[in-house]
Amino acid sequence: MNIKIASRNSALALWQTYHIRDLLEARGHNIEIITMKTKGDVILDTPLAKIGGKGLFTKELENAMLDGRADIAVHSLKDVPTTFPDGLKLACVCSREDINDAMLSMNFKSFDELPNGARVGTTSLRRRMQLLALRPDLEIISLRGNVNSRIAKLRDGEFDAIILAMAGINRLELYKEVNYVSLLNTIAAMGQGALGIEAVDRADILEAIEFLNDEKSVIETTIERAFVHKLNGGCQAPIGVSARLDGDKIFVRAILGTPDGKEILKDERVFNKAKYKEAGEILADEFINKGAKEILARAEEIASQI
Structure with missing residues (x-):
């Protein structure tokens, strides 16, 4: 059948969308990808908490499904709100990548090696909370933008370290772009490392993508999202x-x-x-x-x- 996928136009979003496209095409489906920028991609000078949270990354994709331009959207599940508009649903949770947070740095091998007052970039209040609980001396600076621009700021010396999800680092092979990547002993965001497929609530679409569901990931993320x-x-x-x-x-x-x-x-x-x-x-x-x-x-x- 013909399936249209709505996707953000960032490197990680497209990797995720192409991954799902390949799996669907292997089942004989014809796939069309519709790319767009979301409000969260455009407004980069304001912390997410002040402009509406991560739902800003899904709104335009949801509108595309609701008005018939797309059938499904592929998300990083950690970015997906726990409620959905009428007519849409979380149809699948795919098998999970590494769920951990990681520190990327050009000069420091691990979190413990960061000097007093080190400049650390992250958008996440969850990460900020846990890092400052361990190291109140750190200067945590909001870091927005796609992963490539974040890496560029690190390489240019604007930060001593930045924090990203290990799943995205692995998927885009970002470890090739920096000198050091080290796992953090933080508790991850709900759904981190998993891809969530949001879909129109239509029997033929839901049946076509059902094989993407991973039982282990569904069980784990159901608990996390309910919490x-x-x-x-x-x-x-x-x-x-x-x-x-x-x-x-x-x-x-x-x-x-x-x-x-x-x-x-x-x-x-x-x-x-x-x-x-x-x-x-x-x-x-x-x-x-x-x-x-x-x-x-x-x-x-x-x-x-x-």
Whole structure:
């Protein structure tokens, strides 16, 4: 059948879209790719938290599906809000890449080697929170733009290090562009490392792409997204949550706090695989009972001043 894919026009978005195109073409489908810039791609001088969060990267793609110009859109799942417009749904979660955050640097081999007051670039309030909790001396600077422009700023000496998702580094082979890449001991964003396929709620389209679903990734990300949804966190709140399925057990780590790293709430739990649909909400309720909503309200106030 003919399937139209809406995609952002960035290097990583196109890699992801071409990857899904190849899998669909191997099944005999005819694929057309429609590229566009989103509001999040255009407004680069303002932190995401101040202009509406990461949903800014999906709105135009969703409009293309709703008005019939496209059938599906390929997203980094960590950028996808937990609610969808009527007529669209999260149809597939593909097998996951490395879920970790990583530090890229031209001069420093690891996070521990960063000098006092080092300039570190990241857009994410979640990463800012965790880095400052470990190293309050760091100067965390907002870093927007596509991955190539971020790497260029690092190479030009504007930053001592920048933080990116290891999944994107692997997919675009960005380790070839810098001297050092090191994993961070941070808790990732919900859905990090997974591709999410958003689609029109139409039986023929859903049936055609169903094979892209990966059970392990679906289980893990269902927990992560339910945790964030229950907290009304949104994609840009300082919340990290990581679920790992191992046999019949699911190991979940979660963290939230203020962007300055001064207030942190952190916990981990083990759930049975059979309970994965409830696990995210159960953990979120435990966090709420410990004051999570109040901390996130303070986090929002601090974020508005960054």
